[in-house]
Amino acid sequence: MESPSRSSVIIIGAGVSGISTAKVLAENGVEDLVILEASDRIGGRIRKEDFGGVPVELGAGWIAGVGGKESNPVWELADKSGLRTCFSDYSNARYNIYDKSGKIYPSGIAADSYKKAVESAIRKLRNEEANPCGGGNNVCKVTEPPSMPNTPMELAIDFVLHDFEMAEVEPISTYLDFGEREFLVADERGYEYLLYKMAEDFLFTSEGKILDSRLKLNKVVRELQHSRNGVTVITEDGSVYEANYVILSVSIGVLKSQLISFNPPLPRWKTEAIERCDVMVYTKIFLKFPYKFWPCGPGKEFFLYAHERRGYYTFWQHMENAYPGSNILVVTLTNGESKRVEAQPDSDTLKEAMGVLRDMFGPNIPDATDILVPRWFTNRFQCGSYSNYPLISNGQEFHGIQAPIGRIFFTGEHTSERFSGYVHGAYLAGIDTGKALVEEMGKESTERNSSCSENQAFLLEPLLALTGSLTLTQTETVQALHKCDIPTQLYLSSKIGIQEAIL
Numbered sequence: 001m002e003s004p005s006r007s008s009v010i011i012i013g014a015g016v017s018g019i020s021t022a023k024v025l026a027e028n029g030v031e032d033l034v035i036l037e038a039s040d041r042i043g044g045r046i047r048k049e050d051f052g053g054v055p056v057e058l059g060a061g062w063i064a065g066v067g068g069k070e071s072n073p074v075w076e077l078a079d080k081s082g083l084r085t086c087f088s089d090y091s092n093a094r095y096n097i098y099d100k101s102g103k104i105y106p107s108g109i110a111a112d113s114y115k116k117a118v119e120s121a122i123r124k125l126r127n128e129e130a131n132p133c134g135g136g137n138n139v140c141k142v143t144e145p146p147s148m149p150n151t152p153m154e155l156a157i158d159f160v161l162h163d164f165e166m167a168e169v170e171p172i173s174t175y176l177d178f179g180e181r182e183f184l185v186a187d188e189r190g191y192e193y194l195l196y197k198m199a200e201d202f203l204f205t206s207e208g209k210i211l212d213s214r215l216k217l218n219k220v221v222r223e224l225q226h227s228r229n230g231v232t233v234i235t236e237d238g239s240v241y242e243a244n245y246v247i248l249s250v251s252i253g254v255l256k257s258q259l260i261s262f263n264p265p266l267p268r269w270k271t272e273a274i275e276r277c278d279v280m281v282y283t284k285i286f287l288k289f290p291y292k293f294w295p296c297g298p299g300k301e302f303f304l305y306a307h308e309r310r311g312y313y314t315f316w317q318h319m320e321n322a323y324p325g326s327n328i329l330v331v332t333l334t335n336g337e338s339k340r341v342e343a344q345p346d347s348d349t350l351k352e353a354m355g356v357l358r359d360m361f362g363p364n365i366p367d368a369t370d371i372l373v374p375r376w377f378t379n380r381f382q383c384g385s386y387s388n389y390p391l392i393s394n395g396q397e398f399h400g401i402q403a404p405i406g407r408i409f410f411t412g413e414h415t416s417e418r419f420s421g422y423v424h425g426a427y428l429a430g431i432d433t434g435k436a437l438v439e440e441m442g443k444e445s446t447e448r449n450s451s452c453s454e455n456q457a458f459l460l461e462p463l464l465a466l467t468g469s470l471t472l473t474q475t476e477t478v479q480a481l482h483k484c485d486i487p488t489q490l491y492l493s494s495k496i497g498i499q500e501a502i503l
């Protein structure tokens, strides 16, 4: 078998973190890199698809965190690329809660219930912070217990609050740092256009396509063999790649799955940290209609369906702000409901969604003409939508997940301490990992150079002494030369020349 060529760095995964890492490496002179991507495209969880005549975002849709004291770097990229976006105001959703008979709950009652739910959630967090029960600590202070949601309206509010707004530890770093506004990407080129723009700076592209042979698509990595000297990467099609370093940017879901094996296996503290981080499943289901039958206009973009089953087709959005006349509705499911619909035929999902819409808007609304159900959980290159760290966490999980193992570095949204779960988290994590690796390579080369100067002096000893007798065996010499990047051929010819001169 032909021996694989060795690169400085192999990046596994061409999502936003993989591409931003590669860009940092290229900017720092690391050009001999290879990017191995399992699917047939770059972008990962940023993915546009044409549906019902418009481009829809199956994965990330919003640039979250805009308008604050610091500028969100993804917002800056979007601005530079002229990406079209629309402002989204979720806060109105609570005033558009429909019951099963199609009546909207009076806004006063809904607002009250929302306020109570927020207070209760904050109380629960404070209690957990003050009383980290479990783990053998049995001295919990009993404080006022948080109230549990019971009615369909309370359940709908609880769903929005916990599965959307407060899925993270309060205060939310994204909003603190970058601002509380969110903008929906509504651009023909898709959110993924930002990745192509980034890639353009260091990969060879032509007419919107990446033609650089260093990007290898449809390469599913299955095994990483690592040692002090380097990493061998084996893909599903039997290809073998070697590198001095690997950057692994696959999702937390993939790390938890058995898709990639490590030889030697990852240490226990690493696998335990990976296990402790939850994976959130978040599914946007798109429905196309022959005409609109839902209210539009200010404050109507989002609406909720109140049902006794929590999370049952609760959160709805119309796409008239993004694409007027598109006649598309989006309903978002999470976790258990997401997994349930992923496992059933789309025709069943369509029936359920139509049942819910007929509850809200009456029996005479038209059937949807098309449905699109993304399957992030079943997709073996994703195994979920994004990481979900425990609400009360001391940062141990995060540090464990992020820490390199020898020559394998870890990146991706799940390695971002402040912004996990977001595009900007993945982007910034990629930059940080790229910089950390550049630093590591610098250190290694300094160490190698100093040990090589010693070695070189040692190797030159016999030459300088002009005795012609070698103090090292040939194998030892060649190994030392490899370590110091001195071409063997050059050395041997100079050696022969000197020996000839001696003779």
Ligand SMILES: Cc1cc2nc3c(=O)[nH]c(=O)nc-3n(C[C@H](O)[C@H](O)[C@H](O)COP(=O)(O)OP(=O)(O)OC[C@H]3O[C@@H](n4cnc5c(N)ncnc54)[C@H](O)[C@@H]3O)c2cc1C
Pocket: 012, 013, 014, 015, 016, 017, 018, 036, 037, 038, 039, 042, 043, 044, 045, 046, 058, 059, 060, 061, 062, 063, 064, 219, 220, 221, 222, 249, 250, 251, 254, 259, 260, 282, 283, 284, 376, 380, 381, 382, 384, 385, 386, 411, 412, 413, 414, 420, 421, 422, 423, 424, 425, 426
């Ligand atoms: C439905 C959904 C909605 C979201 N909404 C938002 C939002 O509105 N705003 C926001 O900021 N964020 C949102 N996110 C989160 C955001 O999309 C992610 O945080 C971000 O895109 C993750 O980028 P990444 O580079 O870390 O990982 P990925 O994009 O997952 O990149 C990893 C890459 O690795 C590849 N890969 C996996 N296994 C292998 C293998 N064995 N060999 C080779 N390659 C492999 C994958 O194919 C993928 O391309 C959403 C995500 C989802 C799924």
